[in-house]
Amino acid sequence: MADNDTNRPDTTQKMSPSATISIGTRQAELPVRSGTIGPDVVDIRKLAQDLGVYSFDPGYGETASCQSSITYIDGDEGVLLHRGYPIDQLAMNASFPEVAYLLLYGELPNAQEYCDFRENLKEHALLHEQIRNFFNGFRRDAHPMAILCGTVGALSAFYHDGIDISNPASRDLSARRLIAKVPTIAAWAYKYSQGEPFVYPNDDYSFSENFLAMMFSRPNTRYRVNPVLARAMDRIFILHADHEQNASTSTVRLVGSTGANPFACIAAGIAALWGPAHGGANEAVLAMLEQIGKRENIPAFIEQVKNRESGVRLMGFGHRVYKNFDPRAKILQQTYHEVVSELKLAHDPMFDLAIELERIAVEDPYFIQRKLYPNVDFYSGLILRALGIPTSMFTVLFAVARTVGWVSQWREMIEEPGQRIGRPRQLYTGAARRDFRPFSNRN
Template identity: 60%
Template sequence: MADKTAKLSWDDNTVELPIHSPTAGPDVIDISKLYAQGDVFTYDPGFTSTASCESTITYIDGEEGVLLHRGYPIQQLAEKSSYLEVCYLLLYGDLPTAAELEKFVHDVTHHTMLHEQMYNFTRGFRRDAPPMAIMVGMVGAMSAFYHDSTDITDPWQREVAAFRMIAKMPTIAAVAYKYSIGQPFVYPRNDCDYATNFLRMCFSLPAEDYMPNPILSRAMDRIFTLHADHEQNASTSTVRLASSSGANPFACIAAGIACLWGPAHGGANKAALEMLEEIGTPDRIPEYIARAKDKDDPFRLMGFGHRVYKNFDPRAVVMKQSADEVLDLLGIEDNPILQVAKELEKAALDDPYFADRKLFPNVDFYSGIILNAMGFPTSMFTPIFAVSRTVGWVSQWKEMLMDPKQKIGRPRQLYMGATERDYVEVEDR
C-alpha cells in the first residue's frame, strides 16, 4: 500500500493518486486508476516518464553513473565475476554457490548444440543475408524446432526455454556470421567456456582449428557481462509487451532482437567504428574535434557520452581495461582504425570542452574497438549485443510471467485525426 498520495486537479475535477516508494530511485505516482476515476489519461511519448512494471532485476541511476544487477554494482561483476555467473544472478536473484555455478555452467554448456535441421533452415537465406536478419528468423523458428518448451504456463518448460536461449544464442550468432561470409558452420565444444566457444565457432575452420588467447576470451566475456541487462530499454520493453499477449518465449525474444536491430538502440558501437573509419587517420583528429564543438556542424562524436548516464558510463571503466589489454596483445601498428581510436580517446579526455560536458568514452566506444581488433566486421556488432542481452530479456520475461499485476500491454493515444464524417460516393467527391 502506498503511504503517500498526489492530487491532480483540472477544471472542477480532482483525483488522488497513490505514490509508491521504490527501494531505490524517485517516488512513482500510480496513474493506473486515473482514467477510471477522472476520464483522462496521460501523454508520454516514448514512455520515458512512465513505469510499466515492477522489477527486482536491474537498477540504473543515470545522474550518478550507477548500474546494479540484483543490487551488485556492474563494475564488481565485470571485474570479479563471469558472464554465466551473472546470468545465474539475473535469472534467480542471488549469486550462486560453487556447486550451483558448476551445475549451471554444465547445463548451459550442454545445451549449446542446435537441432540439426536448423542448419538446413539457415541455408534458405540469401547468401548475402545480414547476420541480424538470420538471427531474427532463426530465433523465431526455434518455436518450431523446440515446441516442447513453448507452454508458458508450465514452470519446467519456461526453465528449459530459458536455458535453451541463453545456451544456443552464441551458436546461432556464429552460424549467422559463418553463413554471411560463406564459410562452413562450426559446432560448439563442451570443453570450452561460453566466450571461448563463441570465438572458436566464429573464427575456426575445418582445415584449421582456432582457440582464442585467454585475454580475448576474457574481453568477450566482459562484453557479454556489461551488456547483459539494462532495465526497461526499448528491446526489453518489446519482449515484455510481446510476452504480455501470451506469445511463446522464442517469438518474444525474436521480437527483442528485431527491436535491437534498430540503429538508435543496438547500433551504437557500430556507429562509433564507422566514425573512426570516417576520420581515417590520426592526423585528421583535430579537424573532427573542432567539428564536434561546432554547434552548426551535424557531426557528433559517436561513442562519447550516453543518453542514460549523464555523469559517466559505469561500464566503460572495465571495458577500457579490456580494450587496453586486447590492443597490447594484438598491437595497433598495422590497424589505422585502432590508431585513430587511441588518439581520439586521448584527445577527447584531455580537452576541457568534453570534460566539462562529461562526454567521456562509453562502453560502446571500447567494445567497438575490441570487436574490431578481434576481427569482427561491424555487421556482427549488433548480433553480439543480442547474445549478451538474451539473459536480460529472458530474466525480464520470466519475472513478468510471475507478476500477478501484469496485464496485456495496451498503450493509449492522443488522437489528432478527423472526427466522425459520412461516407461520400465516389462519383460525388
C-alpha cells in the first residue's frame, strides 16, 4: 500500500453555513457540507427528525448517497478525475494496473510497489481448476454476461480466506483476486461460446496483452500480441475503470452495506451493468450504424432523430452526467484512428459510416445547441469491433474494467466509520389503511 507523503492532497471535508428549510411554521437548520471540489451538499439526515418529512428524488439524480474520495466528475466542464488525476493523463501515460493501484490505495505506486502489485495480479489470475466445471453447466449459447455473473458469485465458495470483511488483509486479498480473476473468467466465457479450448494466463504478458491472448490465442498456433491493439485495450480498461456513483457502483455499495461477501457484491454490480441502459450502450451504437447502412442514408436518419415523435435516437451521443464533451471520448477518438490505421480499416464501410456520422452530428446546430457530443460508447464499440470482439462481449469487457472501481468503492465503504446499511425511503401512493373482509362481503 502506498506510503503517506507530504504532497498528498488535502481532502479534509470543510463545513459551510447551514441551510434553513421551512415547511409551514416549522423550520430546520441543516448543515451544508463542502467537498474538496464540486458543489456543496445539504446534509438532510435529520430532515425527518426536525421537520417530519423525507426528500423525494427518484433515481437519486440530485442526492449524494455517500462520501467518497475516489472519483470526481464535473459534467458541465467535461472533467473526470481519479484521486485528483485527470483521466487523459492517466489514459495516455499510465498502465491499467497503475490506475487500479491508484483507485485502490489513493496514490500512484512507486516502481517497487508497481512491480509487486503487477506480479501479485499475475499470481491471482489463475482460477481454481474446479471452476472449469461451472462452464460445462451452461448452455453453449449462454450469454457471456450470464456466465460471468454466475461464476464471479461462485468464487466465494472457493476462496474462504477472502470473505472476512472485518479483516483489512482479507479485504485487500479479495480486491486483488477479483481484479485478477474476472478477466480470466471473461475470456473463458468467450472461449466457451466459441467451442474453443480455454487459454490460461501467461506471466510474460502485461494485463491487457494477457487478456487479448486468452481471448484469441489457440493451442495449435503462436499468438503475437499487437502492441497498438494492446495499448487500445489498456485505454479502454482505464477509461471504464470507475465513474463515480453510477447504477452498478451504487448497487455494489448497497449490497456491500449488508455485509455481503465481496464476490457477491461484485456479482451484483455485474448484474446491474448488464442492463442495456447502463453497460450495453456501445452495442446500441453498432446496431444504429447497421440500421443506417450507407453514407447517403445519414441525412435522412438525422432528420428522424430531430423528429421526437419518430422514436429514433442518436446512440453514442450525449450523456446523463456530461453536458460537455465526454473527456473519455476524446481519448478513444484518437485511439480509434490508431487502430483503424494499424489494421488498415480505412475503407471498411462501417468505420467510414461512423466517421461521416460524427462529422455531420458535431457540425449540426441542433446537436450543438443540445450539447450532444460523442461519448465514450460511440468509440469504444467501434474499437472493440475492430479488435474482433463480438458485441455479446462488449458489456463483459466493461465489467472487467469496472471491477477495479467496484472493489475500490466497496473497500472505501466498508472502511468508513459509522457505515450503515442502505435503506432508502419512499413516497407511498397505495391504499390507506383498510380492514379485511370475507368473501361474502366483497363485491
